[in-house]
Amino acid sequence: MLKIENLTVSYGGIEALKGIDLEVPEGSIVTLIGANGAGKSTTLRTIMGLVKCKSGKITYKGEDITGAPSPSIVAKGITLVPEGRRVFPDLTVLENLKIGAYLRNDHAQIKKDLEWVYELFPRLKERSWQLAGTLSGGEQQMLAVGRALMSRPKIMMMDEPSLGLAPLIVKSIFSIIQEINKNGVTILLIEQNANMALRIADWGYVLETGKIVLAGKGQDLLQNEDVKSAYLGKKKEKKD
Amino acid sequence: MSSSFLQHLVNGISLGSLYALVAIGYTMVYGILRLINFAHGDIFMMGTYFAFFGIMTFHLPWPLAFIVAIIATALLGMLIERAAYKPLRDAPKNSLLISAIGVSFLLENLAIYVFSGKPKAFPNIPLFADTLGVAGVKIQFISFFIPTVTLIFLAILLYVINHTKLGMAMRAVSKDYETAMVMGIDTNRIISITFVIGSTLAAVGAIMWGIRYTQIQPMMGVMPGLKCFVAAVVGGIGNIKGAVVGGFILGLGEVLLIAALPNMTGYRDAFAFILLILILLFRPTGILGEKITEKV
Known part of the structure; x- marks a missing residue:
């Protein structure tokens, strides 16, 4: 439904995105996790037309929407819940x-x-x-x-909906995200709370300093040792 | 004594109304662009000239001439925004301010060059010069006309801002430009409309100013422009009701002060700026202003 190919964005010489590829299939929940400054928000803002990209291509339902003005993006059925x-x-x-x-x-x-x-x-x-x-x-x-x-919206992008909220409220927000998804809205979710995000996601991407370093099913990423140690706060189990 | 007080009160209210109309333009543009549009006083000046030429050169009947002048001034305001401010949307705010000052000088000098620097007499319209007797005082009809027109425009404006989709979009853009874009609002269009509204009100004020004070010249926008900027700050810049309150405080204050202390007449213009200094010292956010929270 939404496809990003080799997207590069830079802010005054500093490359925030160094050529990322990403795909959001219709009806799914896709999450993009990563630390502060990894380029998660930049990705969403570029899709939304708030930031101009240097190179790369964004297509929505097969239509090239790279660099289109925000109102026309909204009109096509893409929306953003901002950070x-x-x-x-x-x-x-x-x-x-x-x-x-x-x-x-x-x-x-x-x-x-x-x-x-x-x-x-x-x-x-x-x-x-x-x-x-x-x-x-x-x-x-x-x-x-x-x-x-x-x-x-046909696709709703969310930028860190759990930020600064009590755990109980985070839980209810996430269950509502799932309910919205069941109503036919595709979700692209950005989170630092990787645990919550991967649990509800069909597919996950891990973004590190402007590059996608890992992609996989939500459940698989939850089990991934690198993800565990970097984002889920669990130590790597030592193998003897 | 009391009859002359009534006279001064009426004068103060009509001057205050004119200040209010022009101050709204400052406050609305500031609210949406964080720009003090120093060209606003000169847009006001152009408004009187447009009306003057409509009547004197094109021999239009005065109501038509006024409508044409208002539309022309509104378009001028929109054009200025497109040409001088829109290209600087992502530039630092100081560049925008400098551009505004440049436009101000451009309009003043253009007016001197094209219309000549010599003062002209605004055409006399008998209807407005008629006097009415109220409590033994003869008062010109225009003195009633000005506050009435001001109130009508103010009511329309507040309705549009608070109860229409356009007004909602304007409030959204002035509060959070980027999020407004995410809502699908065409922010450039909203900014254009803001300039059209501000310039329209300035033109309405300018025409009534011409009728009331009869003499027009290319630098006539400078002092009222500065005072109306003061009015906007006194009321709380960014706040429309504040601009109106500020306009009336300034107009009434100026007239009543001179009336009470006739030998202070030479300090008439100083009143506004003393008030500005006091407000900036003791209540920098203005009378109705909110706390300024700079976005980080």
């Missing part, structure tokens, strides 16, 4: 959700989707008139996800 949630603090919860549907004009369907988002996150319905800035971190993350869903 740090980035809800609009001065807008109400309802306005934040409405702005997610900015490019749509099918009012009846927007209303239905709003109901669906409220069903997924009942807390948002209770607080629909509150300013988004007054929500807690977990609620803001829910709002950011709900806002992204309002654009009726």
